[in-house]
Amino acid sequence: MMIQGNCLCAAVKYEVTAESQMQGLCYCTDCQIIGGSSHWASYAVAPSDxxxxQGSLTEFAYDPGSGREVVRCFCDQCGTQIKVVSAELGVASVNAMTFSNSEAFSPKLTYFSGSAPAWCTVEAGLAKFEAMA
Known part of the structure; x- marks a missing residue:
């Protein structure tokens, strides 16, 4: 399976070369703040996938409070967040909203749904996890 995507200004183009390990919606407050939305649409793969x-990514590394460093990667031209990487967990969470084909994403679970804004309806049919392993 190959999925292609790009940032808003199309300076960054990428491909994902493997099936997702998991597809989900993250409602943590970091994802809300950085994405300007109620959640992050995560298509998780191994970083090597x-x-x-084309283009280049600016990286922002920090500890979100878990004790594990994550690196958020953005287009250095328009600022679109393309992926979040946790080397310790061996995962790259690719922003599914940047896929060229939106039908390639089908969420199966949610993370931190208890942090969803009060005005947001969390999909009842998805498995819910309140923390990351």
Whole structure:
């Protein structure tokens, strides 16, 4: 399976070369703040399954409070967040909203749904996890 995507200004183009380990919606407050939305649409793959085809990414590394460093990667031109990487967990969470084909994403679970804004309806049919392992 190959999925292609790009940032808003199309300076960054990428492909994902493997089936997702998990597809979900993250409602943590970090994802809400950085994404300007109620959640992050995560298509999780091994970091080696993400391939940058064009452009460059700016990285922002921090500890979200778990004791594990995560690196958020953005287009250095328009600021679109493309992926979040946790080397310790061996996962790259690719922003599914940047896929060229939106039908390639089908969420199966939610994370931190208890942190969803009061005005947001969390999909009842998805498995819910209140923390990351």
């Amino acid at each position: 993400f391939r940058l085809l």
